[in-house]
Amino acid sequence: DAQGLQTGDSVLCEVGRRIAIVLRSDDTVARLAADEFAILLFPRQQSLADVTGHALLIAEAIRSALAHALECGGQTFLLTCSIGIRVFPANTDETPLQVLQSADTARHRAMLDGGNRVVFFEESMARQARQHFELAQALQAAIEQNQLRLYLQPQVNGSGVVVGAESLVRWEHPQRGLILPAEFIPVAEESRLIVALDRWMLRRTCELIAEMQRNACPLRISVNISPRHFIEAGFVDDIQRLLESSAINPSLLMLEVTESLMIRNMDDVVAKMKTISAMGVCFSIDDFGTGYSSLAYLKRLPIHELKIDQSFIRDAPADANDALLVAMIQSIATILNIETVAEGVETREHSEFLTRFPGLIQQGYLHGRPQPGTAWVKKRLE
Ligand code: C2E
Ligand code: CA
Ligand code: CA
Ligand code: CA
Structure with a gap:
């Protein structure tokens, strides 16, 4: 994320020079997009193993030359690259475009695996890329054809009273039946489809919040917001418009974000969360404890709730370490005046075990599985 990079310019020139050194005069470098490059190598080696080795050597040299921490305006930016390699024999019947696409598929894999790495193309990747592409297309149609469903899972307090609910998406496929998010959220997140999906859920x-509010039975509902959606330029305006058109009490809406959002442009995230929080909307940190947990961001951000990840809850009654972790999260939250929810009860x-902690809200199959939202609300209003 090179936003606002100026003092780093000289570093980039230096890196560019170092990369130039590892290339030969008969190698070709092309710029494909703003930050995408293709390098065509003509190795002099003959065996496939030697050619592969040569490509890896060059790619590693580039990867390590680019892997750089840049200090800029008091912030540290980590500069990395993802490299995909396609080795192709001289007598191939692949077109240059196909070769380039294969390299790009490998690059995409490198990026999905966390970046800062070199990945060789394999046939199975092409198959997976095709499957993802098809799934993404089907999901796009599903959104347009209204096949998404909103399910609600109740959240209860220590006495078993329902104090909130979480919105969870389901895909009602005309042939395959109900599909769980684990199957399509990752694909949606790779494409921009997650934005449309999250908007629909919001x-x-x-x-549903408006309906319960109208019937004097208000309930707070949490909705999952993917980082990709949150960082969209129009996110704040979308929320503003939504609050106006639905006329809900903003504090009944809770946005669940994950810690992965915090490794993005922190200043931008803080500013946006503060603006939205000032409208009265609440924020929850989902899967707390599994990601980049830093006490510093807890203090900086307007957070109303922490959701303790189910992996800590699962063994907490029997495992002293997990129990201690839950207790620690709970006491930090108490000090910072933040609510806590335990997932996977x-x-x-x-x-x-959890009722030992006063105020801790519980969510899980014991108290109720996710159910079709409309029916659940209707039953509550009866
Ligand atoms: P999450 O936000 O951590 O949601 C909690 C997941 O745990 C849900 O899975 C829920 O059904 C499941 N769960 C609830 N109680 C229990 C329990 O007692 N035991 C176990 N083992 N599991 C329990 P689900 O509905 O399959 O959703 C999976 C993930 O997909 C969610 O994890 C969330 O990250 C994502 N997701 C779901 N709906 C949306 C959405 O509308 N937008 C976005 N961006 N992501 C969503
Ligand atoms: Ca969630
Ligand atoms: Ca969670
Ligand atoms: Ca999650």
């Missing part, structure tokens, strides 16, 4: 969530033991 709008439906506000409609499946058994009586879980629930009993």
